Amino acid sequence: AQSVSQHNHHVILSEAASLELGCNYSYGGTVNLFWYVQYPGQHLQLLLKYFSGDPLVKGIKGFEAEFIKSKFSFNLRKPSVQWSDTAEYFCAVNMEYGNKLVFGAGTILRVKS
Amino acid sequence: NAGVTQTPKFQVLKTGQSMTLQCAQDMNHNSMYWYRQDPGMGLRLIYYSASEGTTDKGEVPNGYNVSRLNKREFSLRLESAAPSQTSVYFCASRVDRGNNEQFFGPGTRLTVL
Numbered sequence: 001a002q003s004v005s006q007h008n009h010h011v012i013l014s015e016a017a018s019l020e021l022g023c024n025y026s027y028g029g030t031v032n033l034f035w036y037v038q039y040p041g042q043h044l045q046l047l048l049k050y051f052s053g054d055p056l057v058k059g060i061k062g063f064e065a066e067f068i069k070s071k072f073s074f075n076l077r078k079p080s081v082q083w084s085d086t087a088e089y090f091c092a093v094n095m096e097y098g099n100k101l102v103f104g105a106g107t108i109l110r111v112k113s
Numbered sequence: 114n115a116g117v118t119q120t121p122k123f124q125v126l127k128t129g130q131s132m133t134l135q136c137a138q139d140m141n142h143n144s145m146y147w148y149r150q151d152p153g154m155g156l157r158l159i160y161y162s163a164s165e166g167t168t169d170k171g172e173v174p175n176g177y178n179v180s181r182l183n184k185r186e187f188s189l190r191l192e193s194a195a196p197s198q199t200s201v202y203f204c205a206s207r208v209d210r211g212n213n214e215q216f217f218g219p220g221t222r223l224t225v226l
Contacts, residue, residue, distance in 0.1 A: 009153065034214055043203065044156075044217040090155060099144050099163055099207065100171070101215060103155035 002027040004093050006104035013081050014112050021076040021107050023091030033074040034092040034101070035065055044090065050074065061085070083113040114139050117218035119204050125224045126194045134189040134221050136204030144207040145187035146171075146215060147179060149200040156203065162187055163209075194225045 007022040025031065035047040048059025055067040065076045074091060091104040117138045126132055138145065143164050148156040148171075158171030162181040176198060178190045187206075191198055201222050205215040 004155075006155075036217075043219045046214050046216075049214055092156075099209065100158060100161065101146075101156075103148075103157070105153055105155040 002093060002095070002102045004091055004102050004104035006089075006091055006107050008107050009105065010108050010110070012110045012112065015083055016080050017111075019076070019078040019081050019085070019109070021089055021091075021109070023074045023076065023104060024072050025074070025091075025093040025102075026072065027093065027095060029095060031093050031095060033065075033067060035059065035063070035074075035076050036090045036092060037087045038090065038106075039087045047076070047089070081109075081111050083111045085109060086111045116140065117204055117206055117216055119202075119218040119221050121221060122219065123222050125226065126191075127226050128195060130194050131190065131192050132194065132223075133191075134202055134204075134223075135186070136188065136218060137186045138204075138206040138216070138218075139185065140206060140208070140216065141184070142206035142216075143184070143209045144215075145181065146205040146207070147177075147187070147189045148203045148205065149173065149198075150203060150220075151200050159189065159202075191223075194223075196225045199223060199225045 003026045005024045033050040036044040037047045050057045050067045058064045089107045092101045094101045120135045146161040147159040157173045160179040162168045165184045180188045204218040207215045
């Protein structure tokens with residue numbers, strides 16, 4: 001069975017600090033990869049996704065993620081966080097053309113102003 | 114488009130009571146999903162429906178039933194609520210052509226006393 005690991009459960013940063021959230025998955029075949037964000041009191045929104053092609057994908061609000069197939073990783077990055085980035089971030093994976101997502105446990109990011 | 118809508122937003126039940134969570138989508142998506150979100154555990158799939166008239170168990174189906182009423186609506190029923198079912202429930206939908214992300218509803222916060 002697939003599994004997704006997010007290494008940090010809580011991250012606290014000051015505004016303007018750089019962010020990197022780790023995500024590793026266990027499935028050996030072709031995968032689709034996603035990062036979702038959940039702002040306080042809101043539902044999940046898609047930040048970015050990778051299906052194929054350039055392994056460096058850019059999403060909304062200045063976020064990007066790099067797919068490294070050899071490391072089974074899809075880490076999320078942002079060069080300079082803002083207070084408004086305070087949220088919970090979820091990495092999710094499904095098999096190519098599959099219809100079920102497997103989520104990581106989530107990383108709660110708090111940005112101090 | 115309203116996207117994915119869920120009712121109710123909040124619900125408090127006593128142990129043993131039953132209730133149905135409603136979900137509807139207006140995006141003409143084939144696949145629909147029910148998840149529960151618990152702190153530190155990410156989102157876990159309860160049931161999903163790949164098309165009208167079909168349903169399948171996910172990771173944590175015990176204590177739940179679902180109905181895919183038509184293409185738009187997918188309901189989740191708790192026949193006899195237990196405190197362990199206290200959670201936030203999210204419905205999602207997805208178009209099946211190619212690889213695509215899931216779109217999430219606003220969630221239902223359920224407390225079972």
